[in-house]
Each structure stands twice: as C-alpha cells, then as structure tokens.
Amino acid sequence: MALSAPGSLAQGGDLIEANGRSYARPQRPTIVICLDGFDPDYLNRGIADGTLPTMAALQKRGYLGTALASLPTTTNTNNTSIVTGVPPAIHGINGNYYLDAETGEEIMVTDARRLRCGTILGAMSQAGVRTAVVTAKHKLLKVLAYEMDGIAFSSEKPDSGDLSALGVSGGEELVGRSRPDQYSADLSLFALDAGLKLLASSAKPKLMYLSTSDYVQHKYEPGEPESDAFHGEVDRRIARMIELGATVALTADHGMADKSTAEGQPSVVYVEDALNARFGAGSVRVICPIADPFVRHHGALGGFVRVHMLKPGNVGEMIAFARSLPGIELVLDRATVCERFQLPPDREGDFAVFSDRSTVVGARREDHDLSALGNHRLRSHGGIGEQRVPFLLSRPLNRDYRERAETGVLRNLDIFDFALNGVA
Secondary structure (H helix, E strand, C coil), X not given: CCCCCCCCCCEECCXXXXXXXXXXXXXXXXXXXXXXXXXXXXXXXXXXXXXXXXHHHHHHHCEEEEEECCCCCCHHHHHHHHHHCCCHHHHCCCCCEEECCCCCCEEECCCCCCCCCCCHHHHHHHCCCCEEEEECCHHHHHHHCCCCCXXXXXXXXXXXXXXXXXXXXXXXXXXXXXXXXXXXXXXXXXXXXXXXXXXXXXXXXCXXXXXCCCHHHHHCCCCCHHHHHHHHHHHHHHHXXXXXXXXXXXXXXXXXXXXXXXXXXXXXXXXXXXXXXXXXXXXXXXXXXXXXXXXXXXXXXXXEEEEEECCCCCHHHHHHHHHCCCCEEXXXXXXXXXXXXXXXXXXXXXEEEEECCCCEEECCHHHCCCHHHCCCCCEECCCHHHCEEEEEECCCECHHHHHHXXXXXXXXXXXXXXXXXXXC
C-alpha cells in the first residue's frame, strides 16, 4: 500500500485522500461503529440464538465476515488504526500505556501527542463533509477528532462538545438522559443513541464514527443474559440507523477471551517478577499496554507486554527464558515484532511477550489489583488470540470489494475503505 507523508491529504473530485488511501465522498449518511470487545463468539452465538436479527440479516442483505485487528489488540491502538486506515507503524499509537525511552516516565495515552498522521475523519471534514464522533471513552476523543471540524463528544463527558448549532446545550440534552456511569452498559448505548439523534437532526452528518466501551464483554461471556440484553440493544439501534437511510459498517478493536483457570482464578504470568528473579533485581521493566482509565475491567492484565532492559544483559537468554514460562505463546525481539505486526521500532521495548488465549501477562504482582473483579471470571484481550474481529456492512459489496473480502486478508482498519468505496 503506497502511503503519503503523515497527515497529508489530497482532494480530487469525489475522492478524498488520507494517509495514502483514497475514500469516496459519502453520498448518503455513513456510520462506522467500533463495538469495543465484540469477539466473533458474541456475533456467532447471537445469530444462532436469534438475539441479533439485524446482524444476521446482513449475511444476505449486506456483508458479514471477520477481519484482523492491529497488535497489540487494545482500544487506543485499534481505534486509531480504524480512523487513520493505517497500522501503528505509521500512526504511532501502539498501546494505551507506554514507557518514554528518553525520560523513563510511564505514560497513559489520553491525547493525540503520539499521533503521527492525520485521520480519515479529519480529512473528510477539511474537504467539507459534515462529520461527527461520539465515543464512550473520553480518553479517545482527542485522537478520534484530531484536526476534525465537526461534532465531537464522549458519553463520559457528554456536555464537552459544542452542540449549540443543534439548539441543545450538550450531549445529555441531545440524548435525553443523564451521563451514564463509567462502568455500565449504558456508556456504550448512550454513544449509539447520540448517533441516532444526530442522524435524525438538522445537522445529519454525512460521516459518523461511534465507539463504545467493552464493559459488558469484560464481565459477561456470550450467551449470558446480560450479554444478550446488551448486544440485542445494539442490534436494535443498528436496525434503526438503517431505517433512517444510513449505510452502517461495524467492526471491533479487539476480541475478548476468558483468562481464568478451571477453578475460576485468573491465569496470570507476572513477567517482570519472573525475569528479575532469574536475571537479578532491577534487570527489566515490563509495560502493560492494556492499562487505561478503565483498569477495573481487567486489572491492567492482557495478552501482550513489552520488556525494557534497565541494565546490560543478554537479550537472547531473556527471550529464551520468557518462552519457557507457562502460558506464553510467543516472544519476539524488537525488530521481529515490529516487522511482523507493523509496529513503530522507536516505541517498542527490547522484546515483546504474548500469552496464549487462556492466559494473561502482567508486570509485578503488586502492580495489578484484581479485587474489583468480585465473583466474575477474568476476561481480557491484548494478544494474538483476540486479533480476529467481526466486519459487517449493511449494504452489499460491489464486485471488486467482494472479491477482496473473499480472497484477501481483511483488517479492521479497512472498514472506512469498504464503507465508502466498496458498497454497491
């Protein structure tokens, strides 16, 4: 894929370019949804049980398939990949949390300072397309709405956006209810309801991006009543968007998997503890890129960690030892992990550790508080096992894009391309 310089865009007729990819100017309202944590198991179970009739109908009326998410399979990384249409090696956001190699400071990503290119939404708005972003998680807003001239707010802070042109004071008045709790299913439904209100409003954006929270998926497995109820509500909102004339495209930032033992206890490998015990105290610092302001979901435990060496040592020996730990699926040095998963070399550790689908990796035992899980089993993401995600469109694909979908490897970062260029 040929790529332009970071942030560049070019306009030619009805095509708008962002980061080396061309997108057709939307002729009808187009809504791209990132359903956080929507593992294919939820989709398959919901279709089989009849709780997702709208999505099920897309098998015949539109397109229903799967795609690969960017690694690490975390919220910030993949929402950014989706709205830029390029992998982390280009956009630069390779996790929710990172170690600044120059200062040694550990930093949570809550703004666009690490973003290295523009977004599709920004390019569209600069080309005169009415755009809107509503995200459940406020931490994403500055990245998703980067250089975008349009409506932008979050469910966490619904009155943070300027909605005066719509005759309302903010998101709460627009949606008709108060700000949801951070840890609730309604945080996500609020974002989707805001999208519906905007679709039916005088503003009627031509392009919208709606991003949800994975509160439900962290707590409930496919088929549980709470899971069915939530995903059923999502399905009904998608049906309404289609009724109002929108093209709807849906994918996810990552899947979700059970990470507990048969006895119900979290299955955890504390990588920093293990490496420092073997090679000496203070040898390494392990960074968990899944860590974010919603840490109660998962205790900052996920399927991928970065290992930074703090003193001279034998990287090969450390990698070999890490590979021998139970529950570890893959360990790669910096160059290899960047090449294989399209990650930025200057923002990776000395090596990366991936757990298998039934295990999580962490840093030190003292860094991870799992008391908030209560009686729930640990469910999390971040690794290779959560890379496969749904990829849905409400309208049928044209011939070229159907061939691409059937013969190639789809990625969630292709969703805007398919929604704007690929529907018949």
